Amino acid sequence: MKITAGRPRVGTAICWLAVAPGAGWALARLGGLDRGPLVQLLAFTPYAVLGSLVPLLLALALRRRWPAVVAAVTTATLIAVVAPRTLPSAQPAATGPTVRLLTANLLAGAADPATVVESVRTERVDVLVVQEFTPSVEAELDRLGLDRLLPYRQLNPVIGTPGSGLYSRHPISAGGIRTLRGGWGFTQAYATVAVPGAPEVRVESAHPSAPYALDQTGYWRDDLTAQPPATPHGPLSILAGDFNATLDHGPLRALLRTGYVDAAAAVGAGLTGTWGPYDGSLIPPVTIDHVLVDRRIAVRDLDVRALPGSDHRMLLAELRLPASPRADGGR
Incomplete structure (x- = not known):
């Protein structure tokens, strides 16, 4: 019984450990915390979008609700700051050369x-x-x-x-x-x-x-x-x-x-x-x-x-x- 009861806790801990880096990355990006080693790290934010899907899929597979929620918010946040660069925007009505x-x-x-x-x-x-x-x-x-x-x-x-x-x-x-x-x-x-x-x-x-x-x-x-x-x-x-x-x-x-x-x-x-x-x-x-x-x-x-x-x-x-x-x- 102890082993069985411990497995859910181990799975939950693994999910939180997987979710934490991406959540921290999203917070650093939103907060403009590009100081020290984060300056170089944040340059790779577009790749972090893809990486954030891994803990999300893991939490969903293990049916861990709150880690899945945090992972989903993390992925959505990173997509929100990166995706606009892939979408053409309206241009001013310039009529010159x-x-x-x-x-x-x-x-x-x-x-x-x-x-x-x-x-x-x-x-x-x-x-x-x-x-x-x-x-x-x-x-x-x-x-x-x-x-x-x-x-x-x-x-x-x-x-x-x-x-x-x-x-x-x-x-x-x-x-x-x-x-x-x-x-x-x-x-x-x-x-x-x-x-x-x-x-x-x-x-x-x-x-x-x-x-x-x-x-x-x-x-x-x-x-x-x-x-x-x-x-x-x-x-x-x-x-x-x-x-x-x-x-x-x-x-x-x-x-x-x-x-x-x-x-x-x-x-x-x-x-x-x-x-x-x-x-x-x-x-x-x-x-x-x-x-x-x-x-x-x-x-x-x-x-x-x-x-x-x-x-x-x-x-x-x-x-x-x-x-x-x-x-x-x-x-």
């Missing part, structure tokens, strides 16, 4: 420059922003013809990973280089791009520090907090690049709340991985590269593309800007 923007992390100059230039040429890219941009890759890009395709530029090539660059088909002004406070000293090139038929739009190549170790998470948070906010009642703004953060990180969501829209999520492609490594490693891809656009800009499409030699993938966004007042016939 179309701009095609490409962002690429060049892995300290190791990425294949021919792939970048060919993408610019065949996809009729108007604006290119690059991170981890080096003097050697700058020279190679121009040798391959980028200077003729995108003649306007604001560049800061640096040996290693801090470099940044912005190239444009259209004239630029008010350009500069932002130096972040993070441990890597990443820089961010920016400029105002004059697209015919649209208001001027400020574009910046984003590259906050990576939270690769516990002692770097403070720099990571500082760099994300230092990113330029959107100006929904002022000039148009686009912030694109390697953010080293996913939409499950609180600082990036806070940046979005200033008036940006994540372009990938806007077209239902918000779960496509942009950082591997894609070399057989067991680390699953996560979405840390983004194109953030002013909420007045319509996102027509976003494509994630391979970039040989880099551990990141490129993002190609097709955007439609609002029309300038004169183009709309206004005063």
